[in-house]
Amino acid sequence: MLKYAGVAAASKGFSASAPGRRLYRRLGNVALERSRRAEGLPQRYLDRAERLLALCETYDVLAPGDRVLELGTGWVHWEATVLALHHDVSVTLFDVCDNRLLGAYRTYLAGYRAHLAAAPDGDGTRRALDRLDAALAADDFAGIYRVLGFDHVIEPSGHLDGLDAGAYALEVSADVLEHVPAGMLAEYLDEAHALLRPGGHAIHQIDLADHYHYFDPSMSPKHYYRYSDTTWRRWFENDVQYFNRVQRPEWRALFAGAGFGMVEDDDRSLPPEELTRLDAAPTAAPFDALSDEDRACLQMLTVHAA
Numbered sequence: 001m002l003k004y005a006g007v008a009a010a011s012k013g014f015s016a017s018a019p020g021r022r023l024y025r026r027l028g029n030v031a032l033e034r035s036r037r038a039e040g041l042p043q044r045y046l047d048r049a050e051r052l053l054a055l056c057e058t059y060d061v062l063a064p065g066d067r068v069l070e071l072g073t074g075w076v077h078w079e080a081t082v083l084a085l086h087h088d089v090s091v092t093l094f095d096v097c098d099n100r101l102l103g104a105y106r107t108y109l110a111g112y113r114a115h116l117a118a119a120p121d122g123d124g125t126r127r128a129l130d131r132l133d134a135a136l137a138a139d140d141f142a143g144i145y146r147v148l149g150f151d152h153v154i155e156p157s158g159h160l161d162g163l164d165a166g167a168y169a170l171e172v173s174a175d176v177l178e179h180v181p182a183g184m185l186a187e188y189l190d191e192a193h194a195l196l197r198p199g200g201h202a203i204h205q206i207d208l209a210d211h212y213h214y215f216d217p218s219m220s221p222k223h224y225y226r227y228s229d230t231t232w233r234r235w236f237e238n239d240v241q242y243f244n245r246v247q248r249p250e251w252r253a254l255f256a257g258a259g260f261g262m263v264e265d266d267d268r269s270l271p272p273e274e275l276t277r278l279d280a281a282p283t284a285a286p287f288d289a290l291s292d293e294d295r296a297c298l299q300m301l302t303v304h305a306a
Ligand SMILES: C[S@@+](CC[C@H](N)C(=O)[O-])C[C@H]1O[C@@H](n2cnc3c(N)ncnc32)[C@H](O)[C@@H]1O
Pocket: 071, 072, 073, 074, 075, 076, 077, 078, 094, 095, 096, 097, 099, 157, 158, 159, 173, 174, 175, 176, 179, 180, 181
């Protein structure tokens, strides 16, 4: 608990001023660049790639020439990259700040190249390998974007209404929507809906875990259930490690309210031993009203249609 509380307190400290927030991001990105380069392409990113490609095939999401929007593209543009390698699409990379890490990105491109080179040969694989070689030969982000057909947009307000309405066949994000301020979500999803063309799709992976658990795995991945909104806001919530604690029933209502129709919701739950740990601790409002199933939901993997 000490580490959990320490990370929350430090995050609040960094959040208190603009220079503090900038310093946090700079230090965090230096550490992340180092660890991501050392670790190489993680299996979970390969799993994400495989799942995304399978969903696009199952629901016939993309056609040649289509436009894709990746929300919260972050450090390595992962979903955008996978789609651009395997489909003839152009992608808008959207984020609220510039978190790009060229070294980590190249490491992931090289890791994916090795993965594909070991896969059975096929037309699609050959094309992806050719594009990867061209991307890896580029000197900088601009060169890689030319190869992959990317356009990078940074909009600090987080609002999507400056993008082209009705233009996108697919919106995709991974571990992003939980970072959008709770009070802005209804408007954000309305704006996202307006960007899709009729029949377009939205594929989102939403992480419902307590993000402080990643710094202190001795705490439950749903430890935050213990804290009311007032306590959370006072002691834990901050700008540099913001996550919104929105749970599955609210997500479903938000997507429906914005006009999205649910196509698939393939969620992940807490493992049984974590449920036992959760049951042993008090749950604060508003989480005490959740059904057992919703309370156990750790990650949402959703497909919606406009
Ligand atoms: C945990 S990172 C995930 C990055 C990337 N998708 C990945 O999985 O490697 C969350 C990202 O969401 C971005 N973000 C936060 N608020 C956002 C918003 N309103 N719209 C789009 N992106 C946002 C952050 O800047 C950050 O890059």
